[in-house]
């Protein structure tokens with residue numbers, strides 16, 4: 752697998768429409784009704800952590816992180832992560848994720864959760880949340896509720912309801 756000559760950089764407001772369209776294409780128009788979207792309600796994606804992948808000037812990938820709390824403890828929600836179909840399988844998704852997680856670590860974040868496919872996200876270190884440990888504001892397949900500690904032990908003693916964190920500025 753050869754990573755194409757993409758540039759990864761923080762997203763900027765003029766890319767907003769293109770990012771939404773890419774996520775619509777990747778997840779389908781029903782994506783906004785998913786539980787993970789309810790977790791983002793009232794918050795803004797975190798500037799500096801939300802990244803785009805550009806091939807020349809073309810947007811080919813996007814990753815966003817939103818602020819949430821779990822049982823009152825600060826956490827990040829990863830998603831959406833989407834890559835243009837013609838660029839799939841070339842490492843763009845993993846490169847976006849690694850860069851985003853590394854920036855999150857650098858900004859002092861310790862915990863990340865997401866709803867997604869374990870076989871894919873395990874490549875970046877995610878694992879299944881033990882059942883009953885984290886509740887979401889809507890239905891979720893427990894097999895797809897995943898977490899990652901950016902700092903060892905960060906989820907020790909953390910459990911409860913996941914909620915949007917409206918105290919974090921955009």
Ligand SMILES: CC(C)(COP(=O)(O)OP(=O)(O)OC[C@H]1O[C@@H](n2cnc3c(N)ncnc32)[C@H](O)[C@@H]1OP(=O)(O)O)[C@@H](O)C(=O)NCCC(=O)NCCS
Nearest residue numbers: 777778832833834839840841842843844845867868870871
């Ligand atoms: C999922 C997605 C972001 C991956 O991006 P990508 O740039 O194609 O991924 P990478 O190139 O980093 O990794 C590709 C590898 O992951 C595997 N993979 C991709 N999606 C997978 C999934 N949902 N489950 C398991 N493995 C997956 C590929 O088979 C490939 O495996 P290989 O390296 O053994 O050939 C992209 O396919 C996409 O936008 N999909 C639609 C939206 C989506 O479903 N996003 C969230 C996933 S839950």
